[in-house]
Amino acid sequence: SEEELLKTPLYDLHIVKGGKIVPFGGFSMPVYYEDLNITESHNWTREKASLFDVSHMLQHNFAGPGAANFLASITPSSPKALAPFTSTLSAFLHPDGGIVDDTIITNISSGWRDQFYVVTNGACRAKDKAFISDALAAWRRDSQHGEVSWHTLENNGLIALQGPLAAEILQSLEPKKDGHELDLSTLHFGQSAWLTFGDVLSGEDKSACLVSRGGYTGEDGFEISITGSDHSNPTQTLTEALLRYAGPEKLRLAGLGPRDSLRLEAGMCLYGHDIDDTTTPVEAGLSWIVAKDRRAQGGFNGSDTILQQLKAKKDGGGVTRRRVGIVVEDRAPAREGAKIVNEEGEEVGVVTSGGPSPTLGKNIAMGYIRDGLHKTGTKVGVVVRNKTRPAVVTKMPFVPTKYWKGKGAA
Structure with missing residues (x-):
């Protein structure tokens, strides 16, 4: 029922803007809005820019001296090799090599503290939490393992600004990094930065947003994680500012419908459909997420299966x-x-x-x-x-x- 579904920080805005709401991953989410149908919204994203609410996705923070090694035990990635404020597509893996969920891992370590920001699918929320809890419990039983803290950023909003006009629109908000305006042309695909939007998010909302260049449409764009507040709605404030600064001739809200057709054109997997617990990264055409050093050393969930599949057929490999x-x-x-x-x-x-x-x-x-x-x-x-x-x-x-x-x- 409607009461049982969770709402993102932008739910009220979706209603005001004529969003057609459906249940998705336990949330009430817009499929499209009354101003554009799904095809029109899809084309708008390819030609101009669209703003997607992706706050239903689960955001995590892993920190501590054991954080990189813990993530390396449950994914085929090499978190230690990630330069600060760069990201990689990855996957949580079962011991048999099946995919628990696909994920983006970003190294947000600064100075003395190892820290990683991880985003997983909203529809896998309960499953991912249980998987991580079990994996962490096993990890902590070995006293040789470094300490890891893990918490989910339940109150954070997450929006995706996508399309050829995305950079121009975000630049109009005068984003600042360390107090100085950042030229977004210097932030490349797969890179992130803590940015403030002083004229838009001020007072108690002025905390920095983690802005990552990328997305799930195949277009240029940004995913923006916004720290939640008990007393205000900074996600809505920033979203409304982007819509206002850009104007409806450049930027529109977009829903799950165009997001799905855009990611399909970009050849990207949707968990629960194109990948699931029974598919391995090799079968899924995602062999590239297995880092080079992991191919040599293994030591991650499912590595025996996956490294065998990566071998040539004449050597008993393949799928x-x-x-x-x-x-x-x-x-x-x-x-x-x-x-x-x-x-x-x-x-x-x-x-x-x-x-x-x-x-x-x-x-x-x-x-x-x-x-x-x-x-x-x-x-x-x-x-x-x-x-x-x-x-x-x-x-x-x-x-x-x-x-x-x-x-x-x-």
């Missing part, structure tokens, strides 16, 4: 299925659960996400297919409404990403 992109050469969109068949009509895989691509004007999908059929250009069929539709395995992302990596960078 039986792989995540691929697919373009359906038909007007019928392939949705989650649709069967993928080979040219003989034999079932060889399943679609995990799919739908029309507003940017390309084609029906796109991703899913898992039998190893050997995963090569780009392989002709397959997708069964939609009991009819096999011709399709072709396609390299992802479907739409080129436009991350800001500095002037002149590819």
